[in-house]
Amino acid sequence: MTINMILEQIVFYAAAVTIVFAGIMVIGSRNPVRGALFLVLAFVASAILWILLEAEFLALALIFVYVGAVMTLFLFVVMMLDINLEPMKTRFVRYLPLGLLVMALVLVLVIFAVAPQHFGTAKYAVPQHASASYSNVKELGSVLYTTYMYPFELASVLLLVAIIAAISLALPSSRKRRLQRPGEQVQVKREDRLRMVKMQAEKKILPSRKWLKKR
Amino acid sequence: MVFFPNPIPVPQLSLVLPEIVLLALTCVVLLTDLFIPARSKIISYLLVQASLIAVAVILILQFHWPTTYTFSDMFVFDKIGSLMKIFMVGVVFFVFLYSRGYLRQTRLPQGEMYVLGMLSLLGMMVLVSANNFIPLYLGLELLSLPMTAMVAMNRGSGIAAEAAIKLFVMSALASAILLYGLSLLYGTTKSLDINQVAQAVATMPNSQYPVVILSLVFVVIGFAFKIGAVPFHMWVPDIYAGSPNSVVLFVSAAPKIAGLGMAIRLLVQALPSMNIEWQALLIVIAILSIALGNLVAIAQRSFKRMLAYSSIAHMGYMLLGLLAANPTGYGAALFYILVYSIMALGSFAVIVLMSNSGIEIENISDLQGLNSRDPWLAFLLMMLLFSMAGIPPLAGFFAKIGVLEALIGVHLVWLAAYALIFAIVGSYYYIRVVKVMYFEEPKITDPIQYSMEARLAMSVNGLAVLVLGIFPGVLFTLCQRAF
Incomplete structure (x- = not known):
């Protein structure tokens, strides 16, 4: 070695x-x-x-x-x-024995399946190291768009689904949506936002005595 | 410099034309839907239906083509796939037709529902014609992810969110289990191609046998999760009860066909030499599904939950055909699932159409006196339910006969007798609904409002069960010849 x-x-x-x-x-x-x-x-x-x-x-x-x-x-x-993790903790303890049992069972099965007698070096030759000029990216690229073109396209459709699903689930309905319209926003004039109101001068009203007492 | 050290032949795109057309038109619908105002949403609806018709026409024109592999053998074009695709496209067409009024009244986003439904349909089509584990898995994900989003689309509702989370976690778990099984298979056979895996497993030394058995168990568990068979059925009733009615309509019919397609690719075509082992696994799953589905359905008050448990039982019956492990059995299972998709479509359509009047129909008691409110609808639902129960002149009867015949053919008479006994138990709860519809007084007496085209579609759907029951020959032969 x-x-x-x-x-x-x-x-x-x-x-x-x-x-x-x-x-x-x-x-x-x-x-x-x-x-x-x-x-x-x-x-x-x-x-x-x-x-x-x-x-x-x-x-x-x-x-x-x-x-x-x-x-x-x-x-x-x-x-x-x-x-809040507390309610989850109590359930965790309740299901712990069953979980451990299932885990042990699956673990034994998996260890049995991938044991050396099935996948050891006696069955499969030890893989050779690649030469120094070997390019991982080049190898990947040469099959990704040729042999694996079909799954590659399917994966892109899957991403499209994720985008559509995420947007349609998270976007608020059109009433609640707050949109930016820069074209209209920069053309705003003073008259659109501000309204000048002429009011008559009024007599000053003093708070009544009763009200003052209460305070 | 050589850019392609290992050039591959240009894929035969004409074989994949239905998928390409469906994807392209889905993108067109997605974009047009963004720019048309809310009051003219009918444009996007018509576009969706037109594109489904176009895909169906291409599929039918292609039907007589011979079995061909393309895309470096990742895609297979064969009769099984074509037959399933034609039915899936047809079922989705009817689903959209029924749910338009419902979506408009419940103010669920119509365009997104249609687009997600079409993408899910694309996933089903990819799944049933996959000849390699990678496209098979991608198709499966493409099938279930849009469905999860559709279940969650009713954002105000707590149970819809719960149902969506359950569906998402369960399908992720099932995918993980399936992937683990497939990775073990890849480790032993050094191939992902279904035909090569079949060859490698058939010529495998005995010492590798336990690994293949373990991977087979994982694959069967993943498959049982996806079609919702006992003991991996827990999510089915909750999803059916928690989703909007139109989504239940979608989930209940077409994905089941795709589930059978997946089983045919994974068990029948990839592991044919292991048929004794998967037969034993499927027998257990079928026995449990038939018993639990039929017995628990009796206790249900909610019509949606009852149909959910009935779907579990039907999956059990479908598995009976599959586990016969011979071409007759596969053909019978295919016929069963195609007929089931029509029956499930029709019976869920009734509650979608009834919900159009504003109130959500859920319980069996909501169907009280349907006969006096709308005799034609009641008659069609009665036929669909009788067909599900397997009463003679209807299609469900022949589907059950085909499956049982295949079982007797492989000397599993005890299993056939067991299935028959539970079919009789099951007919109780179907007939109870008929009793509620015909012999009880309605609480609400106003007639049910729904559109003319939905009425027409409903009639076609209900009468299809009768026509297929009287003349099952054509479809049955097609199913048998596919294998």
């Missing part, structure tokens, strides 16, 4: 342990903001794993898109919401 392989294994296990720890903390932390930050940690650690797999472009995309954009927005939302 060369020093490179040992280093690789250290990085792999460190990142893997971080993902599992962060994943548990996302669910377990009391404060939702802290939970969101742990999710960021989980994303960063998965990006490290992807770099180990030589998927540099995807790793960077994960950091830019998820950590940089999605989670930042998510943090804003979480900070603005006033979430």
Whole structure:
């Protein structure tokens, strides 16, 4: 085992342990903001794993898109919401035994399925490292718009659906909407906004004695 | 410099023409709807219906074309897909026709509903003609995301929001489970292409077998979630009860056809050599769905909830055809689901049309004395309900016969007998509604107001059940020949 392989294994296990720890903390932390930050940690650690797999472009995309954009927005939302966690906590305790049972069952099944005897190095050859001139982005680009054109187009339609759904759910009805019409706004004249009213001078009315007493 | 190191042939766009036309016209509708004033919304409605007719015409003209793969084998054009697409487009056409008056009266945003409905239809069409796990998954998401938005569209209502959240979380969970199963399959077969997966699984060494079984279990769970079969049915009644009636009409019919399409691609075409295993899983799901759906439906007071549980039971009957695991069974399941989509469409349409008068119709008691208020509507609903119960001259009877025949053909006579007993149990609650309509005095006596074209569509819909019952031959042969 060369020093490179040992280093690789250290990085792999460190990142893997971080993902599992962060994943548990996302669910377990009391404060939702802290939970969101742990999710960021989980994303960063998965990006490290992807770099180990030589998927540099995807790793960077994960950091830019998820950590940089999605989670930042998510943090804003979480900070603005006033979430009361107490009622959730009581239910959490009530369903905990059942949840643990299901979790243990699924965990055993999954460990059984992805065990070394099915996916180990005896079954699959150890993947070779790519050469230094290998470009991840170029490989991705050459199949994305050719072989995977159909799913690529479908994903774009999915984004269109998200836009339509978000706008139609969040946009207030036309009565409540406050629109900016700059063209009309700059042409406004004094007469449109201000009305001069001529009033007759009136006698000053003193508050009555009774009212003064009350105060 | 070579830009395309591995050039691919230009995809045969003529095969995907219905999808392309639908997407393009959806975008046209989306843009025109923004610029036309609220009082002339009928323009966007007519545009939507015209584009659906155009898509249906293309589909029918293409129907006799041979099975072809395109888009690097990601898209398959075959008879199963074409038949399902024609029915889905037709069903959505009727859904929009029925819900126009309802949407206008409840002041739900019409244009957005139509556009989301069309995009969901596009998702269904992509799903039923996917030959690769990626488009299959994308089609599934494209099917369910617009539906979630449609459920949530009634923003003032608390239960609609609850229903939308439930649908969203449940479909996300189902997608996650399905994806996990598919990723395990990808890990063992090293392919996402359905035909290649089928080959790889058939020639697989025994040591890999447990992994495929586990992925199969995940795939079946994901599928059962999506069609709402027991024990993954909890969301169905809540969604039906919480959504606006027009959305229930949409959710109840066309997506079920797409669900069967997904099962055919995933189980029948991708894992044909595992048929003994998925047959066992589907038997359990079918037994539970038929029993729970029929028994709980008896206890319901709400008409929408009753139909929701009845849909769970019907999904069980449809699975009976699928689990026969031979072409006769698949054809019977396809026939069942197509007939069911017509019946569900008609019976939900009645409550949508009745709600037009301003009040939301929900309970069975709201149907009291429908016969004296609108005899023709009551007659059509009676036929649809009798067809759901499986009473002889109607289409539902032949659908059930086909499924049971396929079961007996593979020597599962006990299962056929079980299904028959619960069909009799189920007919109780359908006939109870008929009793309420015909033999009870109405509380409100004013006649039901709805448009002429809705009346015409309702008649076509109700009589289709009768015509398909008397002459089931053509459609039944088409379904059988598709496999």
